[in-house]
Amino acid sequence: MATVPKPTQATGSVTRQALADPAPTPERVLALAQAGGIVPSDAAAQRIANAIAPACRAFAAVRVDLPFAAEPADYIRLRDGEEHR
Amino acid sequence: MSPKMSSTRQAKPRPGKAMAVAATRKRDLTVALEPHDWTMLQALDALRSKRISALELTDHCLKRLEVVGQRFNGVLEIEAARARAAARAADGVRAKAGKADKGLPTLLGLPLAHKDMFERKGKIMSCGARQIMPKAKADATVLARLADAGALYLARLHLSEFAYNPTGHNAHDGPALNPWDPARITGGSSSGSGVAVASRCVFAALGSDTGGSIRLPAHFCGITGLKPGWGRVSRAGAMPLSFSHDTIGPLARTAEDAALILQMIAGYDPRDATTGRAALPDYLAACRAGAKGMVVGSALEALLALLKRLGVRTCKIDLPDTAAINAASQIVLSVEGATAHANMMRETPELYGPQVRARLENGFAYSAVQYLEAMRYRGVALERFLNATQAVDAVLAPVAASPAPGIAETDVGASPKAESVIQRITRTMRPINFLGLPSLALPIGFSAQGLPIGAQLFGRPYSEDRLLRLGGDIQRASDWHLRSPVAN
Numbered sequence: 001m002a003t004v005p006k007p008t009q010a011t012g013s014v015t016r017q018a019l020a021d022p023a024p025t026p027e028r029v030l031a032l033a034q035a036g037g038i039v040p041s042d043a044a045a046q047r048i049a050n051a052i053a054p055a056c057r058a059f060a061a062v063r064v065d066l067p068f069a070a071e072p073a074d075y076i077r078l079r080d081g082e083e084h085r
Numbered sequence: 086m087s088p089k090m091s092s093t094r095q096a097k098p099r100p101g102k103a104m105a106v107a108a109t110r111k112r113d114l115t116v117a118l119e120p121h122d123w124t125m126l127q128a129l130d131a132l133r134s135k136r137i138s139a140l141e142l143t144d145h146c147l148k149r150l151e152v153v154g155q156r157f158n159g160v161l162e163i164e165a166a167r168a169r170a171a172a173r174a175a176d177g178v179r180a181k182a183g184k185a186d187k188g189l190p191t192l193l194g195l196p197l198a199h200k201d202m203f204e205r206k207g208k209i210m211s212c213g214a215r216q217i218m219p220k221a222k223a224d225a226t227v228l229a230r231l232a233d234a235g236a237l238y239l240a241r242l243h244l245s246e247f248a249y250n251p252t253g254h255n256a257h258d259g260p261a262l263n264p265w266d267p268a269r270i271t272g273g274s275s276s277g278s279g280v281a282v283a284s285r286c287v288f289a290a291l292g293s294d295t296g297g298s299i300r301l302p303a304h305f306c307g308i309t310g311l312k313p314g315w316g317r318v319s320r321a322g323a324m325p326l327s328f329s330h331d332t333i334g335p336l337a338r339t340a341e342d343a344a345l346i347l348q349m350i351a352g353y354d355p356r357d358a359t360t361g362r363a364a365l366p367d368y369l370a371a372c373r374a375g376a377k378g379m380v381v382g383s384a385l386e387a388l389l390a391l392l393k394r395l396g397v398r399t400c401k402i403d404l405p406d407t408a409a410i411n412a413a414s415q416i417v418l419s420v421e422g423a424t425a426h427a428n429m430m431r432e433t434p435e436l437y438g439p440q441v442r443a444r445l446e447n448g449f450a451y452s453a454v455q456y457l458e459a460m461r462y463r464g465v466a467l468e469r470f471l472n473a474t475q476a477v478d479a480v481l482a483p484v485a486a487s488p489a490p491g492i493a494e495t496d497v498g499a500s501p502k503a504e505s506v507i508q509r510i511t512r513t514m515r516p517i518n519f520l521g522l523p524s525l526a527l528p529i530g531f532s533a534q535g536l537p538i539g540a541q542l543f544g545r546p547y548s549e550d551r552l553l554r555l556g557g558d559i560q561r562a563s564d565w566h567l568r569s570p571v572a573n
Contacts, residue, residue, distance in 0.1 A: 002176055011288070012410040023452060025212075026479050027359055028450075029450040030298055032449060032450050032451070032452060033446065033449040036427065036449040037427065037430075037431045038431055038434065038449055040446055040449075044207070044443075044446060047443065047501065048443075048447050048450045048492060048501075049450070050501065051443075051447050051504040052415075052419070052447050052450055052451065054412070054508075055411075055412040055415040055416055055419075055454070056362055056412075056416075056451075057412075057457060057472065058408050058409055058411065058412030059409060059412035059416060059462075061408075061409055062413075062440055062462060063127070063458045063462070066159070066458060066465065066467065067463060070461040070462070070464060070465055071464070072457070072460040072461060072463060072464070073464075074458075074463075074464025074468075075459075075463040075464040075467055075484055075521070077464070078467045078468055078471065078546075079314075079316065079467065079521060079546040079547075080361060080363075080546075082471070082545050082546040082547050083361060083363040083546075083547055084363075084546075085241075085545065085548070
C-alpha cells in the first residue's frame with residue numbers, strides 16, 4: 001500500500017515570520033502610494049512608514065492564524081444571527 | 086476669551102446624594118428651569134401641552150446658538166429664517182389638530198441642529214472641509230426621517246475636517262471649545278454636536294461615529310451619546326469615511342432622549358444595503374423598563390456600586406484580541422478613508438488640512454492583501470467577542486483614559502507624534518467600531534477639576550434596547566447628566 005505523505009505544518013518561527021508582512025519601508029510605501037495614484041515626498045514616505053508600522057506589527061500576530069475559509073461576509077452572517085437573540 | 090468663564094458652573098459630584106438630587110430636580114423642573122434646561126422629552130411635553138409654542142422654543146434655541154454656541158465655536162451656520170418658518174408651520178399644524186393631537190408627528194416643532202455632514206436636498210454640506218461638495222439631490226435618510234417626525238433644523242454644526250479627527254480640531258474652522266472649560270477639547274469628530282447639546286442650545290443633535298466620534302464628545306462634554314450598531318441606522322446621504330465602520334446616532338442630554346431619536350432614525354433603508362431588516366424594539370419603553378436582573382461585565386470599577394444598587398449583577402470580563410482588533414481597525418479605516426478620498430487626494434491634495442492629508446496618505450500605504458485580511462478577520466473577531474459575552478447583557482468600559490485634555494497639547498497637526506496622540510484617544514473606541522457593536526456613552530461623574538467623565542456600555546449586535554435599559558436606570562438614579570456647564 002502506498003503511503004500518503006503527511007502535509008508539513010508551518011510551525012517554525014522563521015516560517016511564521018516569513019508569512020508576516022515585511023516592515024513597511026519608505027520604498028514600499030512609495031511603491032504602494034504611487035500605485036494608488038499619489039506621490040508622497042521622501043520625507044512623507046518615511047513618516048507614513050513610521051505611522052503604520054505599529055498596526056502592521058500588531059495585526060501580523062493574528063493574520064497568520066486566520067482560518068483558510070474566513071471571508072468578509074462571515075461578519076454579516078454572525079451579526080444578523082443576533083437579530084432574534 | 087478667558088480660559089475660565091465666570092458663567093461656567095462646575096458642579097462637583099456628591100456621591101451618595103445622586104438619587105435625592107435627581108428627585109428634587111424632577112419636582113421643580115417646569116417651574117424653576119428655563120426651556121433650554123429641559124430634556125428633550127420635557128420640551129416635547131411642553132409643546133404638546135402648549136405651555137410653549139414651537140416658535141417660542143425655536144427663538145429661544147436660536148438665541149442660545151447665536152450667543153452660546155458660537156462662543157464655543159460649535160456652529161457653522163444658523164438658519165434662523167428657515168427654522169422660524171418651519172416652527173410657525175408646526176404651530177399651525179398643532180393648532181389645527183386642537184385637542185385631537187394624538188396622530189401628530191412625534192417630534193413636531195422640536196428644534197434640533199446637526200453635524201454638517203448630512204445631505205440636504207439642494208444644499209451643499211461642508212464636511213468641515215475646503216473642498217466643495219456637489220449640491221445634494223436628496224435629504225440624507227436620517228434627516229428625512231427626523232423631518233417626517235416633525236423635527237426642525239436650526240443650524241449646521243462644527244465637525245472635524247471630513248470627520249477624521251477625534252479631538253475636535255479643524256485646520257480650517259479652528260477647534261471647537263469645551264463648554265466646561267474653553268481651553269480644552271470637545272472631542273470629535275462630532276464636536277459641534279457636543280457643544281450644542283452640552284451648552285443647552287438644542288435638545289439633541291446627530292453625530293457620526295467611525296472611531297469614537299459620538300462617544301468622545303459625549304465623554305468630554307458630559308452628555309449622553311448613542312452609537313448604534315453597524316446596520317441599525319441608515320448612512321444613506323451621510324458623508325462616508327469608512328463604510329465598514331461608519332455609524333450615525335444621537336447626542337442628547339439623557340438616555341431617554343437618545344432612545345427617542347434612535348426610534349425615529351433606525352431601521353431598514355433600501356438606500357443603504359448594510360441596514361438590517363430586524364424589527365425595531367420600542368427603545369423608549371426599553372429605557373424605562375429598569376435594569377434589575379441584567380448582567381454587566383465590567384472593566385471599570387467606578388459604576389459597579391451604583392449598578393449593584395440597581396439590582397444589576399456584575400462580573401469581570403476579559404475581551405479577546407483587543408490589540409489585534411485595534412490594529413485591524415486602523416488598517417480598514419485608513420484604507421477605506423483613502424479609498425473614499427482617492428480622487429480628491431489625487432487632484433487637490435493641497436485643500437486638505439495637514440493632519441487629515443497625512444492620515445489619508447497613510448491609507449494608501451497598506452496593501453490590498455493587508456486590507457482584505459483585516460476584513461476576513463472581522464468575522465473571526467466578532468465570533469470570539471460573542472463567545473466571550475454569552476453570559477452578559479452589556480460590557481462597561483471607559484470611553485477615554487482621561488477627562489478632556491487641553492486644546493494646545495492635542496493640536497499636533499501632522500507632526501510625528503500625531504498618530505500616537507490619536508491612537509491614545511481612540512484606543513477604547515475602535516474595537517467597537519470594527520466589530521460594529523452598539524455603545525451608549527453617558528456621564529458617570531466629574532474629575533477633581535470639575536470636568537465631566539463618561540463611561541460606555543456596549544453590547545452584542547442589535548442590543549441597543551438593552552443598553553438603553555441600563556442607561557435609563559443609571560440616569561434615574563444619578564444626576565450627572567443633569568449638570569450644566571453654562572449658567573442660564
